[in-house]
Amino acid sequence: MQRKYVIIYDDLVNEIVNKKWKAFDMLPSENELAKEYNTSRETVRKALNLLSQNGYIQKIQGKGSMVLDIHKFSLPVSGIVSFKEIARKQKLESRTILHSLGLLEKNHPMYEKLKRTKHRIWAVERVREISGEKIILDKDYFSDEYVPLLTEDIAKGSIYEYLEDELGLSIGFAHKEIVVEEVTEEDKELLDVNGFQVIVVIKSLVYLDDANIFQYNESRHRPDKFRFVDFARRIK
Amino acid sequence: MQRKYVIIYDDLVNEIVNKKWKAFDMLPSENELAKEYNTSRETVRKALNLLSQNGYIQKIQGKGSMVLDIHKFSLPVSGIVSFKEIARKQKLESRTILHSLGLLEKNHPMYEKLKRTKHRIWAVERVREISGEKIILDKDYFSDEYVPLLTEDIAKGSIYEYLEDELGLSIGFAHKEIVVEEVTEEDKELLDVNGFQVIVVIKSLVYLDDANIFQYNESRHRPDKFRFVDFARRIK
DNA sequence: ACCAAAAACTTGTATATACAAGTTTTATCC
């Protein structure tokens, strides 16, 4: 079924991105949108709540839905977004260098971390080059329960695209942690660390829709090129 | 009106935090909860969707709502949370040192940033000491349109508590940005930088419920003590 | 004992109605 509220959400996101509605504009009222889309007010409200959650609008009781100035901070980097998606959106000149790809030995601690002691784990290390500089070192670990085969061709492209489109896996959510660590020998070897003594590390445990652990990812960024943008609502 | 779905949400959060429901447990079904709380299924669903958004549960169609292992990464530091709230939750031995407090001169660029050229802006600088070490430098800027008076007593305690409880201001959302910058002379002077050459900076533009810009905050953390934890759902 | 179909659950989407609560506009009175 094509979900109506997702259609309305996508429509409105497009209209905001394409500047049909600018910052501080008020969207049509819920009743007007309901009439426009020939649907019920509750369905419109589902779409608007999605927009609100994702930082596109602010709903104000009695007034309406105001479009937010989301581009003040430019595109968000929070959430679960693949490097290819970010690079495409930001129109970066980027290149991915596959450094290593293979199955981990049975005694590797990552088997504990992914809670997959009965399976083998794929390990991929890739370097992201932006504007000719090696900036990011991505280390990914997948259980072969969900990813039976990982080839060089796949790893050189977008693994996420392969997982979602080819394997039909549905990523649900992630726990993320950002910390700063001292640069390792490996960082120095693979990246253009430019004399920096520390590196910013994003560690993510990624889960599927059925709440099974699916992937561990460690993304190591040179500090001067690191930027994390987030939209947060106050929980009352 | 005491909103039913908030009551149910608070109840379930408490029960999860207090381990009545542990990780991987399934909550009662929506119909069971509706009967238990003598309400409709839709109202229960609102509460469960809040739990899902905030990373407490994963809803799985056809199965139910599974409690997530949120304490794996311990308490989240994302969202909009005051230092006092974090310190209390994490039971840190902390102290706040008020370094400066006053109104900015009229030509200060912060007037542009807060879009409040017709008002005066309060500036507060505070140092957060944790376990005897000066770790965080917090710089806050408020328009006197919303905060007419800021005293030393208020600034030494929790400004947010004062704003929300005393002034009745309702914080809505924030755009946040995390970057790494070189340490400044001021950082060296006020913090125990321990020889680090860089500092992690969280910059936030905070808005009220009515979408007016309310505050700019810059939180400067010594890198070895910095940790940012987040829960993210994949947008499909 | 095994397999397959059906039933009985679960959550997801869509609709309708009613009223509460907050804001803006209009009407009315003085």
Added chain:
DNA sequence: GGATAAAACTTGTATATACAAGTTTTTGGT
């Protein structure tokens, strides 16, 4: 003209119903 009250909007909450879609359990046949 100006203040006040009423009306007409806006979004927020609560309820009920119907069916779709996914999972688990039961049933029945072989």
